[in-house]
Amino acid sequence: MPDINELRDVVRGRVLTDPDDMAPFLTDWRRIWTGRALAVVQPDDAEVVAAVVRWCGDHGVAIVPQGGNTGLSGGATPLAVGACIVLSLARMKAIRTVDAVNNTITVEAGCILADVQAAAQDVNRLFPLSLAAEGSCTIGGNLATNAGGTGVLRYGNMRDLCLGLEVVTADGAVWDGLRALRKDNTGYDLRDLFIGSEGTLGVITAAVLKLFPPSVGRCVAVAALECPANALDLLHLAQTHLSGGLTGFELFSDFCLELVLHHREGARRPVEESAPWYVLIEASSATDADLANEAMQSLLEAGFEQGLVIDAALSSSEAQAEALWALREDISEAQGEAGKTIKHDVALPLSQLADFIIESEAALDARFPEVRTGVFGHVGDGNLHFNVLPRDGTPDTIVESLTGPVNKLVHDIVVARGGSISAEHGLGVLRRDESARYKSEVEMAMMRCIKHALDPRGIMNPDKLLAHDVGSLVGQGGK
Amino acid sequence: MPDINELRDVVRGRVLTDPDDMAPFLTDWRRIWTGRALAVVQPDDAEVVAAVVRWCGDHGVAIVPQGGNTGLSGGATPLAVGACIVLSLARMKAIRTVDAVNNTITVEAGCILADVQAAAQDVNRLFPLSLAAEGSCTIGGNLATNAGGTGVLRYGNMRDLCLGLEVVTADGAVWDGLRALRKDNTGYDLRDLFIGSEGTLGVITAAVLKLFPPSVGRCVAVAALECPANALDLLHLAQTHLSGGLTGFELFSDFCLELVLHHREGARRPVEESAPWYVLIEASSATDADLANEAMQSLLEAGFEQGLVIDAALSSSEAQAEALWALREDISEAQGEAGKTIKHDVALPLSQLADFIIESEAALDARFPEVRTGVFGHVGDGNLHFNVLPRDGTPDTIVESLTGPVNKLVHDIVVARGGSISAEHGLGVLRRDESARYKSEVEMAMMRCIKHALDPRGIMNPDKLLAHDVGSLVGQGGK
Numbered sequence: 033m034p035d036i037n038e039l040r041d042v043v044r045g046r047v048l049t050d051p052d053d054m055a056p057f058l059t060d061w062r063r064i065w066t067g068r069a070l071a072v073v074q075p076d077d078a079e080v081v082a083a084v085v086r087w088c089g090d091h092g093v094a095i096v097p098q099g100g101n102t103g104l105s106g107g108a109t110p111l112a113v114g115a116c117i118v119l120s121l122a123r124m125k126a127i128r129t130v131d132a133v134n135n136t137i138t139v140e141a142g143c144i145l146a147d148v149q150a151a152a153q154d155v156n157r158l159f160p161l162s163l164a165a166e167g168s169c170t171i172g173g174n175l176a177t178n179a180g181g182t183g184v185l186r187y188g189n190m191r192d193l194c195l196g197l198e199v200v201t202a203d204g205a206v207w208d209g210l211r212a213l214r215k216d217n218t219g220y221d222l223r224d225l226f227i228g229s230e231g232t233l234g235v236i237t238a239a240v241l242k243l244f245p246p247s248v249g250r251c252v253a254v255a256a257l258e259c260p261a262n263a264l265d266l267l268h269l270a271q272t273h274l275s276g277g278l279t280g281f282e283l284f285s286d287f288c289l290e291l292v293l294h295h296r297e298g299a300r301r302p303v304e305e306s307a308p309w310y311v312l313i314e315a316s317s318a319t320d321a322d323l324a325n326e327a328m329q330s331l332l333e334a335g336f337e338q339g340l341v342i343d344a345a346l347s348s349s350e351a352q353a354e355a356l357w358a359l360r361e362d363i364s365e366a367q368g369e370a371g372k373t374i375k376h377d378v379a380l381p382l383s384q385l386a387d388f389i390i391e392s393e394a395a396l397d398a399r400f401p402e403v404r405t406g407v408f409g410h411v412g413d414g415n416l417h418f419n420v421l422p423r424d425g426t427p428d429t430i431v432e433s434l435t436g437p438v439n440k441l442v443h444d445i446v447v448a449r450g451g452s453i454s455a456e457h458g459l460g461v462l463r464r465d466e467s468a469r470y471k472s473e474v475e476m477a478m479m480r481c482i483k484h485a486l487d488p489r490g491i492m493n494p495d496k497l498l499a500h501d502v503g504s505l506v507g508q509g510g511k
Numbered sequence: 512m513p514d515i516n517e518l519r520d521v522v523r524g525r526v527l528t529d530p531d532d533m534a535p536f537l538t539d540w541r542r543i544w545t546g547r548a549l550a551v552v553q554p555d556d557a558e559v560v561a562a563v564v565r566w567c568g569d570h571g572v573a574i575v576p577q578g579g580n581t582g583l584s585g586g587a588t589p590l591a592v593g594a595c596i597v598l599s600l601a602r603m604k605a606i607r608t609v610d611a612v613n614n615t616i617t618v619e620a621g622c623i624l625a626d627v628q629a630a631a632q633d634v635n636r637l638f639p640l641s642l643a644a645e646g647s648c649t650i651g652g653n654l655a656t657n658a659g660g661t662g663v664l665r666y667g668n669m670r671d672l673c674l675g676l677e678v679v680t681a682d683g684a685v686w687d688g689l690r691a692l693r694k695d696n697t698g699y700d701l702r703d704l705f706i707g708s709e710g711t712l713g714v715i716t717a718a719v720l721k722l723f724p725p726s727v728g729r730c731v732a733v734a735a736l737e738c739p740a741n742a743l744d745l746l747h748l749a750q751t752h753l754s755g756g757l758t759g760f761e762l763f764s765d766f767c768l769e770l771v772l773h774h775r776e777g778a779r780r781p782v783e784e785s786a787p788w789y790v791l792i793e794a795s796s797a798t799d800a801d802l803a804n805e806a807m808q809s810l811l812e813a814g815f816e817q818g819l820v821i822d823a824a825l826s827s828s829e830a831q832a833e834a835l836w837a838l839r840e841d842i843s844e845a846q847g848e849a850g851k852t853i854k855h856d857v858a859l860p861l862s863q864l865a866d867f868i869i870e871s872e873a874a875l876d877a878r879f880p881e882v883r884t885g886v887f888g889h890v891g892d893g894n895l896h897f898n899v900l901p902r903d904g905t906p907d908t909i910v911e912s913l914t915g916p917v918n919k920l921v922h923d924i925v926v927a928r929g930g931s932i933s934a935e936h937g938l939g940v941l942r943r944d945e946s947a948r949y950k951s952e953v954e955m956a957m958m959r960c961i962k963h964a965l966d967p968r969g970i971m972n973p974d975k976l977l978a979h980d981v982g983s984l985v986g987q988g989g990k
Contacts, residue, residue: 133743133862134893178696186755189694192671207953214892215668215858216931217657217707218938218946219976220958224703228696245751264612272724275797276665276755318754379694383612413693414613452695459697467697474686478965479699485964486957497698 033115034091036070042083045123048072057118060109061102065461067110069096072118078198078206078237084119085235085491086204094494095119097231099141099173102165104377105460107177107230107496114494121172124237127151135243136195136212141172141236148241157243160187164364172236178228180456185412186279186316187244189456191227198238199226202487212240225482230458231493233486249321250279251328252314252353255335255344256307261386262340263311263411269338270313273331277324280314281412282360288408291366292359302345302356311411312360314353363408367419372428374403374420374438378446379455382414392418392445399441400434402426415455418442439466459497468499512594513570515549521562524602527551536597539588540581544940546589548575551597557677557685557716563598564714564970565683573973574598576710578620578652581644583856584939586656586709586975593973600651603716606630614722615674615691620651620715627720636722639666643843651715657707659935664891665758665795666723668935670706675719678705681712681966691719704961709937710972712965728800729758730807731793731832734814734823735786740865741819742790742890748817749792752810756803759793760891761839767887770845771838781824781835790890791839793832842887846898851907853882853899853917857925858934861893871897871924878920879913881905894934897921918945938976947978 040047048054049071059066070093075081088095094116098108110116124140127148131137132155139148145166152159161174163181173179175197179190187193196211199222209223226233257263263283270278286306293299302310313331317324328346335341347353367373380388393405404423409416420438422431443453447470454463468476483490483498494500519526527533528550538545549572554560567574573595577587589595603619606627610616611634618627624645631638640653642660652658654676658669666672675690678701688702705712736742742762749757765785772778781789792810796803807825814820826832846852859867872884883902888895899917901910922932926949933942947955962969962977973979 131860131862133747134860136860180694180696184694188671191700192667201953201957205953207957208951209954211931212860212929213858213931213934215659215663215889215894215934217659217935218931218933218942219707219950219954220712220961221657221670221700221703221707222954222957222961224700225961228698228700233699245747245754268612268724272797275724318751379692381610381613381615381691383610410694415694450691452690452692452697454697455692455694456696463697471698472687474680474684475688475698475701478680478686478701481964482699482704482961485960 034093039071039073039084039087042087043073043075044080045076046074057098057101057120058110060106062104065106065109067112069110069116069118072120074120074123076123078200081119081200081235081237082204082206085200085202088117089202089204089489089491093117094491095235096493097121097172097176097235099170099176100144100165100168102169103173103177103460104457105454105462107458107460107493108173111495119235121170121237128238130155131212132157134212136240137243138210138212138238138240139171140238141170143171145169145171145174152243153246156246158246159241159243161190161193164361171239175227175236175239176230177458178456180410180413180415182280182282182410184410185281186276191224193242194223194227194239195242196240197223197226197236200235200237202234202489202492210238210240228458230460230497232483232497233492245318247279247316248319249324250314250316250353251321251324252312252347252356253328253332253344254302254310254312254356254359255332256303256342257309257311257340258307258342259386260309260389263309264382264386265338266311266335266340267412269334270331273334274315274327277315277317277327279316280312282312282409283411284310284360284363284408285406286310287404288363288406289359291370291406292362295366295369296362299359299362302359303343305343307342312356360408364417367406367421371422372431374431374435376418376439376442377455377457378418378442378451378453379413379415380446380449380451384449384451385411385414385416388445388449388451392442395441395445396420396438400438402430403434403438443470461496464497464499513572518550518552518563518566521566522552522554523559524555525553536577536580536599537589539585541583544585544588546591548589548595548597551599553599553602555602557679560598560679560714560716561683561685564679564681567596568681568683568968568970572596573970574714575972576600576651576655576714578649578655579623579644579647581648582652582656582939583936584933584941586937586939586972587652590974598714600649600716607717609634610691611636613691615719616722617689617691617717617719618650619717620649622650624648624650624653631722632725635725637725638720638722640669640672643840650718654706654715654718655708655710656937657935659889659892659894661759661761661889663889664760665755670703672721673702673706673718674721676702676705676715677717679714679716681968681971689717689719707937709939709976711962711976712971724797726758726795727798728803729793729795729832730800730803731791731826731835732807732811732823733781733789733791733835733838734811735782735821736788736790736819737786737821738865739788739868742788743861743865744817745790745814745819746891748813749810752813753794753806756794756796756806758795759791761791761888762890763789763839763842763887764885765789766883767842767885768838770849770885771841774845774848775841778838778841781838782822784822786821791835839887843896846885846900850901851910853910853914855897855899855918855921856934856936857897857921857930857932858892858894859925859928859930863928863930864890864893864895867924867928867930871921874920874924875899875917879917881909882913882917922949940975943976943978
């Protein structure tokens with residue numbers, strides 16, 4: 033076993049080895065996975081990260097990069113076996129530069145997402161990535177998992193919002209790829225290779241992100257619908273009526289709404305009569321809130337005329353807009369309070385989405401009468417959080433025992449319809465083996481090939497995203 | 512030398528070996544590079560491409576993929592030495608599926624860009640990639656070079672427009688990565704690795720591309736300005752006033768306009784008095800042409816008020832809109848007619864762009880009085896075609912002799928200001944060695960590492976994008 037005290041000479045920053053100090057870094061926030069580590073290391077800058085990586089490479093110690101530890105797939109939690117360190121980027125939180133003319137911000141990996149949003153706002157710009165964990169998740173983690181959220185429809189996911197990266201490679205060199213350019217065709221797209229690679233190819237230490245003009249005003253509506261197919265027709269209408277002003281389009285079932293009304297004090301049904309499904313639509317304007325309101329009204333009128341919309345509520349103030357958004361945003365927590373949830377983070381071609389819901393719900397009803405679905409998600413991106421919850425009286429232990437078979441049933445249908453079993457949460461350890469089963473051997477071979485090429489010693493977050501390579505000595509405590 | 516006739520048994524499609532038949536494939540359209548090949552092979556589908564790649568791998572024959580042969584960097588032209596075939600994708604031109612609900616189209620690599628635009632229009636959708644060669648360039652080439660053009664500001668470049676790929680790998684397997692999803696976080700981003708790799712990692716045979724709601728109406732303006740800095744301030748105003756409705760923002764100097772007025776019959780100056788610089792602005796609406804016109808008027812009023820705009824012309828018909836666009840689009844050809852041109856396709860952070868023009872023009876004036884600049888480009892993306900032309904009386908031979916030193920002067924300033932020396936044209940052979948000189952050793956090492964990992968025999972378009980690897984035996988006629 034290598035002497036971890038040597039690392040104290042390498043790291044300017046912090047090296048934690050006390051079990052109590054390390055504990056918060058060794059378990060994910062949902063407390064699903066707990067692992068072990070020789071130390072938690074928190075460097076101050078990229079050169080120190082590089083020195084740590086070199087030391088680890090020399091001593092056969094694996095590295096688990098970690099940001100805000102808010103991931104949902106276990107990608108940032110160490111495993112229960114093997115010699116590794118947790119490399120926490122939490123101290124690298126500088127906002128290096130804000131360039132309002134270029135609409136870019138250069139930040140370090142440990143920056144909290146909400147702090148980046150605030151820094152953009154300070155120069156009258158918008159950083160549009162928005163997701164539930166934004167108060168504690170970090171930019172490095174957002175990049176490593178190619179995070180999504182509610183702003184993807186208009187602004188894209190994290191991949192689309194990033195222009196350049198600084199990365200410490202697996203052999204401990206610092207790559208300065210911090211380009212602030214909209215166009216650059218000078219070689220292989222290394223940036224997008226590191227984005228979404230979940231720390232398995234190198235450590236992202238800083239990034240150049242895109243900024244946008246802020247919205248001056250917005251109008252939010254919740255429309256009651258008969259079925260998901262109508263939601264897709266309404267989406268098409270919204271894309272035509274609102275064009276670039278369409279900044280949100282979210283679907284949720286009546287069951288999801290009921291959960292929120294039950295578990296959230298003050299939450300009110302937005303329309304008089306309940307309907308099977310709802311969509312939340314957000315229209316924004318960079319110049320004039322009234323414009324957003326007019327466009328939304330014209331959209332909803334068209335929706336009524338075409339028989340798509342049963343009823344709708346429209347915000348006439350920012351407070352009302354927030355209250356409508358809360359109905360959607362509180363679903364995940366309300367589901368958690370209602371019992372054990374079997375989660376699926378799937379994406380489908382929009383043309384497959386309505387039939388996918390019908391087919392999956394029917395198949396689940398037939399095979400697993402103990403559970404029912406609670407479906408919501410970023411339907412504008414084809415992304416559903418197709419969650420499965422216990423029916424009244426079903427104990428958590430039953431739900432737990434059904435997780436594997438339910439996952440398989442749902443994911444088989446997703447893949448048969450050309451979908452993805454991890455739309456925005458990444459693979460980590462949660463979906464690693466399932467994903468490998470669904471992917472072609474050609475694709476798996478290319479992924480392994482790239483892993484070996486960029487991390488030949490296998491020290492970067494081994495066993496995440498790709499299964500452990502038998503040939504690798506790393507994580508076993510020595511070369 | 513391998514017996515090329517064996518290939519005839521492998522290829523369903525065409526194998527050309529007659530020198531006259533091959534000639535058009537061996538020279539780029541600007542007639543800068545001419546190479547040699549054992550044959551020109553035109554397969555019918557991906558499985559045949561795979562068989563050709565396997566045959567070439569077995570016989571140590573290099574492969575130069577070629578689409579419409581409209582590239583500007585020599586990436587699709589064979590070299591003068593070595594044993595290779597040109598793999599023309601021209602016969603793989605099927606539009607496989609159009610999915611209007613999902614806003615996607617799946618096309619083969621040999622499809623002409625204009626045909627894809629037309630197929631989208633047939634279902635009332637827009638495929639927004641637009642560039643001068645659209646009547647003859649192919650989707651495969653657009654992907655291999657991550658093509659740009661005039662639509663990037665609103666819709667992104669080819670990378671942003673592609674959801675999935677079918678690729679024949681360097682060992683002759685077909686990878687079906689034809690996903691039609693907006694979100695998919697299941698492993699490494701192989702798609703973006705192949706996009707922009709100029710045929711050096713594999714052969715793109717088909718792609719899933721994004722479609723958008725079409726514009727119903729547009730308004731085009733040409734505004735006269737004092738300097739590029741004012742263009743950038745006006746861009747910021749336009750992004751705020753027009754938001755997602757801003758679909759074009761192009762800069763050109765008065766000298767460029769003069770060339771077009773001189774060389775194009777019927778071209779007329781859009782404003783009464785000449786000014787040093789002009790921007791062309793396009794506003795689009797998905798619902799209402801009048802809305803685009805109103806938004807443009809309000810933008811230009813704000814531009815006048817802030818002292819940015821000297822004078823402006825506004826289209827009040829589609830014919831006028833086209834006439835204004837022609838002033839910008841004809842610049843490249845008008846420059847060609849005016850004499851030998853030294854081209855630069857550079858990108859800069861917007862905050863560096865105005866100073867870059869001032870610094871580069873001053874440096875060129877001081878060192879090379881025989882030439883002058885003719886600057887135009889997609890300024891909204893920070894992308895300038897910073898071309899250099901002879902002053903009256905300077906013979907082409909002088910311009911030719913100055914190409915290297917002028918390139919170096921301009922590109923040194925670009926790189927010092929954080930820019931790119933190939934914004935949208937790729938490296939090919941034209942910018943390969945220059946790019947390598949400017950890039951860090953860390954980045955070059957990662958690129959070589961990926962090349963070796965995915966194309967270990969070095970058969971895929973050797974010597975393009977990356978310089979020839981001494982260890983490779985391929986292209987020398989045998990293993």
